[in-house]
Amino acid sequence: MQSPQASRPLAGILWMALTGVMFVAVTAVVKHVGDGVPAAQAAFLRYVLGLVFLIPMIRPIVAARLTGRQIRLFGLRGAVHTLAVILWFFAMARIPIAEVTAMNYLSPVYITIGAALFMGERLPPRRLAAVIVALIGALIILRPGMKAIEIGHIAMLGTALFFAAGYLIAKQLSGEVSAAVVVGMLSITVTIGLSPFAWAVWVTPTLPQLGWLFLVACFATAGHYTMTLAFAAAPLTVTQPVTFLQLVWAVILGAVVFGEPVDGWVVLGGAVILGSVTFITWREAVARRSVTPVVSATKV
Template sequence: MLVTGLLFVGMTAVVKHVGSDVPAAQSAFLRFALGLPFAVPMLWPLWRTGLGRNEAGLFAARGVVHTVGVICWFFAMTRIPLAEVTAMNYLNPIYVTLGASLFLGERFEARRLVAVGAALVGALVILRPGLRAVEAGHFAMLVTALFFAGGYLIAKRLSGQVSAGVVVGMLSVTVTLGLLPFALWVWVPVGWAEIGWFFLAAVLATLAHYTMTLAFASAPVSATQPATFLQLVWSVLLGAAAFGEPVDGWVILGGAIIMAAVSFITWREAVARRVGLVTEP
């Protein structure tokens, strides 16, 4: 998970380095299109078994919501500091928790309510409305976290029907197709240097997903989740060193509050599952 955090922050920094010279939709499309060589081999099981109507609908829905989230994320990356993007992205698990209760029928326990409340406080600490200007990039990150959470909930439904490799591969394919019309609408000429940077972003993202999978296979989520907070540390350091972004203590505090809420709910869910397994006749 330590390596995963470094890889994700590295990928984010590459996107920020390219900057606003390339529109957000086009940047997102190039990142996913150049990552297809890594994703297509994962779809081999589909050539043998085919895809049912229900699975196809879920894949299409996930592609739509993830496409919107990706465009907003790439837009935010060029508008607000690296650390703020990383900190606000921690809202994803909170949205997932709410969505699981609303749409998947999971019980909304008191511990979840406490975690959601704490995370919202953390988000307010980062945004500080009324004390500073809340920019378009901040709103974009709120939308990003919401739509990514929707994609994760759909992935949870799919995980019981197809393999993990197929879920990852289909995400790359559907998002690439979803981004194509938006990219063509705002397309600007790009050189080989930009192509190289986006290919590097695709490589870093693929490696990050791989190391994250290794971490999940080696230890419980409750053990690996707190390590993701280090992404904020890497973001602060890299933002200051590479982009001259000032270190904002409020962003660090807000991110710490959100991450504490995520870690708490992850730990409590793990404890609840263990107790359930022990007491179940």
Template sequence: MFASGLCFVGVTGIVRYLGTELPAVQSAFLRFAWGVVFLLPALIGVLRSGMPGLHLRLHLGRGVVHVAAVVCWFYAMARIPVAEVTAIGYLNPVLLTLGTVVFFGERLSLRRVLAIGVALTGALIVLRPGLREVTDGHIAQIFAAVFFAGSYLFAKRLSGIASAGQIVAMLSLVVTLALAPLAAWVWVPVSAEQIAWLAVVAACATGGHYCMSRAFAAAPIAVSQPVVFLQLIWAALLGWVAFGEAVDVFVLLGGAVIVGSVSYITWAEARQRRRVVMPEVL
């Protein structure tokens, strides 16, 4: 999980470095196009094997939502500090929890309600509306968190009927195809250096997801989740060293509040599951 955090901070740092010279849609398209290249062997196998209609509809639905998420994220990343993008992004698990209640009928316990309330308080600490300007970059990142949560809901549904390789490969393909006409509409000349950096972005993102999967396989989420907070530390340091962004104590505090609430609910529910499956002593 430590390595995963470094990979994702690398993604945000490079996109921040590329700035606003390329439209957000075009940057996102080039990043996912490189992802298709990296995943081409797996993608060929998926397409050859085919899939039922339900699978295809879910893949397409997830792709559309994910397109909105990545465009908002690329837009925000080029306009607000790296640490703020990272901190607001921590809302994803909270929104995902709400989504599972609405769409999958999961029970919203008092523990979950309190954790959600604490996490939203953390988001307000980061944004501080009324005390400073909330820019279009902040709003874009909030929408990105919402859309990413929607994408993960599709992934949760797909995880029960499709393999992990199929889910990842189809996401890259569908998002690339969906972004292509949008990117063509706003296309500007792109340099070899920009293309190369976006290839590194795709490689870092792929490495981050791989490391995260290994972490989840090696230990319970309750163990690995607190390590996610280190990603905010690296993001703040990167913004300070590479881009001269001031280290905002309120961003660190708000991010800690969000991660703390998510970590608590993860730990508490994992403990509850262990109690349920524990055999009764006779």
């Protein structure tokens, strides 16, 4: 836990705000590519083109001398993250950016539930109430019976669930190996996991499409880096609420660039979910636990 002297709240807020810009830029570029490249292939190319950023992590991975159990866990994490990424790319081409962003806020809620079910974490009444409130936020966004629930919405529910499963596995491994190994092994296993899906739907991409997908890799890598700087500067209780700005940027971007209508219910639902996640994070800080991640930690 960070000491008060080491905490730099303003720096943490600024870095997290920049993180939000980076991840919204990722969604914008993927939205721009759209169905021009199949979802599985687009996801595969994003990871293949991003392997250049893996070079500094090769030495720590080799030096880690991973056990058979650790390799199996990394493989399992890669498998669930692969499914999450495919579903995310699929949803991005079918529903508005704001809805994708708001529904991704559910991942930390799933993580809280998963930690209680599979890791023995306690789920006291106040945290349980916060989880229920977050699920109500999801219902506000989806509004079943009031508007059509599209396949993209179903894909995003799966995306958040698989990202949460991957994070819980990473949580187990983070106490055993360095962060560089965790990140590097994720890139390797997801690239391998995506390859057969990409092969099955392969179409020859154009040079501009390759350029856009490399830009996705650049923005995603930059986002994870600035998020790390935010974590180092200030505690989660300070940086978590700033992630709401991602939804603001997404709404503006969707309306201005892609002509998507501004849906106040989506903004309200996203605010309800994020408020719940922020409360859970605060309760964990009070109890000196660290299970629930910042929203941006569950990203492509």
